[in-house]
Amino acid sequence: MRVLLLSDIHANLEALEACLAAAPPWDLAINLGDVVGYGASPNEVIDRLRQFCRLHVRGNHDKACTNTTEIESFNPTAAAAALWTRRALTPENLEYLRSFPPGPLTVADIAGVQFVHGSPLDEDEYLIAVTDALDALLEVSAPLTFFGHSHVQGGFFLYAGYGSELHTRIELGNQLQCSEVQLNRDARYLLNPGSVGQPRDGDWRAAFAILESDSHTVRFYRVPYDLHTAQRRILDANLPDRLAARLAIGR
Numbered sequence: 256m257r258v259l260l261l262s263d264i265h266a267n268l269e270a271l272e273a274c275l276a277a278a279p280p281w282d283l284a285i286n287l288g289d290v291v292g293y294g295a296s297p298n299e300v301i302d303r304l305r306q307f308c309r310l311h312v313r314g315n316h317d318k319a320c321t322n323t324t325e326i327e328s329f330n331p332t333a334a335a336a337a338l339w340t341r342r343a344l345t346p347e348n349l350e351y352l353r354s355f356p357p358g359p360l361t362v363a364d365i366a367g368v369q370f371v372h373g374s375p376l377d378e379d380e381y382l383i384a385v386t387d388a389l390d391a392l393l394e395v396s397a398p399l400t401f402f403g404h405s406h407v408q409g410g411f412f413l414y415a416g417y418g419s420e421l422h423t424r425i426e427l428g429n430q431l432q433c434s435e436v437q438l439n440r441d442a443r444y445l446l447n448p449g450s451v452g453q454p455r456d457g458d459w460r461a462a463f464a465i466l467e468s469d470s471h472t473v474r475f476y477r478v479p480y481d482l483h484t485a486q487r488r489i490l491d492a493n494l495p496d497r498l499a500a501r502l503a504i505g506r
């Protein structure tokens with residue numbers, strides 16, 4: 256089965272459309288959370304997702320924008336965006352967003368794989384360094400976990416008792432790029448497809464991944480998108496300027 260993995264879209268319609276246009280045909284699409292927050296197209300993104308994506312994990316911004324959780328832990332920029340999003344969402348889309356379950360999520364046809372937003376142990380935890388990931392790598396029994404939340408494409412693996420970072424071997428650039436990783440059946444992985452709508456790994460291009468569950472391969476993608484339209488929408492919506500500026504540098 257070929258699975259399209261999308262995470263941290265953050266209401267960036269232009270980035271989502273570019274990923275969908277670049278993706279090869281897939282059998283199943285899974286959203287790892289944070290559909291909204293930061294970007295200016297929350298309704299457009301949710302309307303688009305409703306057309307093709309049936310499996311969603313909730314993210315912290317999804318919770319914050321539906322009043323499911325408080326926004327006190329958010330920085331002022333994120334809080335301003337969450338309040339704007341609460342007002343912008345249609346009642347139908349609010350309800351839809353509120354229905355997203357917490358991870359880990361599993362799919363009957365894909366054995367040994369689970370899907371979360373932050374960490375398998377805590378949906379709101381950030382896995383940034385391998386030291387953050389070790390507890391989860393040691394405690395979780397699933398050989399492969401896909402996560403989001405950090406907005407950094409790549410991840411971590413545990414092999415022969417040692418934990419390491421997994422690098423995607425994608426160079427900085429402005430063109431479409433793809434890098435394939437062959438998974439070792441004796442290793443345990445935590446993999447992040449990267450953020451569709453607000454990458455923070457220094458690469459401005461939208462990120463997603465494809466899992467080929469039969470051949471145990473994952474392909475990581477970076478996709479150029481219409482950055483200027485996404486930025487203009489943010490500024491036109493009177494969202495904080497920084498949310499537009501950061502998209503250009505991938506931070």
Ligand code: ZN
Pocket residue numbers: 263265289314316404405406
């Ligand atoms: Zn996010």
